[in-house]
Amino acid sequence: AEPSIPKPLNTTCPITGKAVNPAITFIYEDQTFAFADEASRQKFEADRAASIYQKLGGKAALDAAVELFYVKVLADKRVNHYFADISMAKQKRKQKEFLSAALGGPNPYVGKDLRTAHADLDGLNDSHFDAIAEHLQATLQELKVDSTLIAQAMAIVGSTRDAVLNRPVKH
Numbered sequence: 001a002e003p004s005i006p007k008p009l010n011t012t013c014p015i016t017g018k019a020v021n022p023a024i025t026f027i028y029e030d031q032t033f034a035f036a037d038e039a040s041r042q043k044f045e046a047d048r049a050a051s052i053y054q055k056l057g058g059k060a061a062l063d064a065a066v067e068l069f070y071v072k073v074l075a076d077k078r079v080n081h082y083f084a085d086i087s088m089a090k091q092k093r094k095q096k097e098f099l100s101a102a103l104g105g106p107n108p109y110v111g112k113d114l115r116t117a118h119a120d121l122d123g124l125n126d127s128h129f130d131a132i133a134e135h136l137q138a139t140l141q142e143l144k145v146d147s148t149l150i151a152q153a154m155a156i157v158g159s160t161r162d163a164v165l166n167r168p169v170k171h
């Protein structure tokens, strides 16, 4: 077999924001991350181990959860009309990226901020947010996620409410 060509490494350290030393790396979920220094490598590794993301089961578990979540969302007349004209393949990918980052996954979220993403959704209110949150919670329960972990994940999701509903930022 041909030797596989290594992917180019990240050039900016995810911990310090400084230029990486390409010799200082850590592999997580088949992705190689480079760091500015050894302390950053260790912090990244410790952060991953402590993350809700990893406790949930990492990428495979998050991907499965988002798939099941949108089955529930699209079956719910309270909210499914909002998703009628959008690409669900893209939506699932973006939601996986957002939730992974929010729950402590290894990659930063690079999509639209949630305020901008939901700004044009007519009439969006707490009842819609509650329905969406309910489906996410039911999904995690169905996947037999530990209840403490579900509570932690739902607290993070709940913290997005003001942005999703385009409410003024609290000071």
Ligand code: HEM
Residues within 6 Å of the ligand: 079, 082, 083, 086, 091, 094, 095, 098, 111, 112, 113, 114, 117, 118, 121, 124, 128, 129, 130, 132, 133, 157, 160, 164
């Ligand atoms: C529970 C909190 C929520 C989170 C974390 C969330 C997350 C996201 C993310 C990450 C995107 C993609 C942003 C991008 O384009 O880069 C998005 C888009 C979208 N969300 Fe949400 N969302 C939430 C609540 C809701 C609710 C309550 C509704 C409506 C019932 C909704 C409907 C939509 C729709 C229709 C889009 C696509 C907008 C477009 O492509 O024009 N979301 N959401």
